Amino acid sequence: MPELYLLRQLAAFKEYGTLSEAAERLYLSQPALSRNMKKLEEEIGVPLFVRSRNKLELNENGRLTAELAEKALTEIDGIAKQVRDFERSRRTISLGVCAPAPIWKLTPLLSQLYPTMMIQTEITEETQLLEGLHNGQYKLIVLHFQPSDRNYISCACGTEKLFFSLPPSHRLAKEKELYFSDLDGESFLLMSEIGFWHDMTIRKMPHSRFLIQNDRFTFDEIVSASVLPTFNTDTANAFFASPSDRIEIPIRDEEAEASYFLVCLKKNEEQFGQLFAAL
Amino acid sequence: MPELYLLRQLAAFKEYGTLSEAAERLYLSQPALSRNMKKLEEEIGVPLFVRSRNKLELNENGRLTAELAEKALTEIDGIAKQVRDFERSRRTISLGVCAPAPIWKLTPLLSQLYPTMMIQTEITEETQLLEGLHNGQYKLIVLHFQPSDRNYISCACGTEKLFFSLPPSHRLAKEKELYFSDLDGESFLLMSEIGFWHDMTIRKMPHSRFLIQNDRFTFDEIVSASVLPTFNTDTANAFFASPSDRIEIPIRDEEAEASYFLVCLKKNEEQFGQLFAAL
DNA sequence: AGACCTTACGGCCGGCGTAACAATA
């Protein structure tokens, strides 16, 4: 079986065309490369080169060998990477969620229950979450509906209720309750990465413009320095300081209240049993 | 990139379960194997083993690594074989024919025109010939019709006419010409490996039985020692001694005369140009 | 003369074996 250094050197010779050039790229003396190519040819047992007096070229066999060598080298090079990736995935719990709120509760809980594991979270849409759960991208996902499939284990993990967050000067700031439609058409400040809330507000308020902020600090500054309406939720208020100088008004549409469900694959039941028990 | 000897040794350890056993199978001292497994683990950078005081087992990472190693080793092992096969196929002209007769003319011609090449012949049916021409199994084929496809180069390479070969005592031995139907129902001696003639005679003489002989010598002996009818062709007579004590009577059916066409792929036109010119 | 390949010779590093030790059953 040809050794790797021979295959590497053949691949380099194919790439660079001359022994001298290839040897230089390999940080190898040119005579060494010459010898080794001869050795490889001998080992395979068929001519790989056409030899003029001072020129060396691959023949068809040589080109084939070099291509196969490249493939094999790539594969071997991939082994370490694959194993490291596998190890990392074994050591991390990747949690995909449809909205930020569940992260606030689950991350501390996971860290406590699985102190040796890395916790990785990602917010994305629910079709992607389900796909990612199956292909191993996520070990746990949080949806805002309960999946029916029997291959899943799931349990409720909290609710979240949406409020309008209005400046006191707003024309509707004194109302006790509002509908999405009441403010449809006004411009809203909105954080990015809020999961399904983003799509929902767009759907319920098709005439509004949403001014997306990527940075939390910037968002807070603009909220307190402007009269633009925005949103808040009960869960956010439970975890973070609620902004002063803002009136929060419940939204009556049923879509403004979400229930979250934590889901994992049945085959991972054992690993996450204590987590589900704790919820 | 892990060296092959490390991958081989890991694969052996996976196969045999203990270092001692694996080392023995590898013709290697056990301490060497111990060291090398540690080295591989270090190189990949993740734990591959669970270590008790005097026991060593693969963990999940280790099993994955060993599987990937086996795959890579198989691939590298296949390189030399593939290249040798490729070289051999480059050095042989494989000729597939639909009947034996074309071989008698073409084999000497090929040997003469391509003295460095091995000539390999095979008799099979025409659908297989065409398939084999495309997948590289055959470089040349002989059909008994001219293919229309523009991807082929083809030219006529002879005809062959079938005769009944009857003992003088046969009731029809004095006829000048006969049809297949005239002898339909009688038992015939027939050589095996006669290509499309086999199917044709069965089709034209559905009530006859054909007594197939695999050995040429046996066939000749039985022919001269029996009164069983058989066949002969003009081409066979041109190349071999025709049997004495046999009357040969032309067959009038048009299927009894075949024209042969030598075919190669257009892309091999250059290689076989002189062959087609010689025909 | 410069670029390229091959052959010859000697050094050195890395993988191996032997030996010695520790731990289990």
Added chain:
DNA sequence: TATTGTTACGCCGGCCGTAAGGTCT
């Protein structure tokens, strides 16, 4: 005590570099 795995030490083969030589443009 027999089996298994780890550590320590020295040998040796194989791969490499340097040097020298040949061929082509």
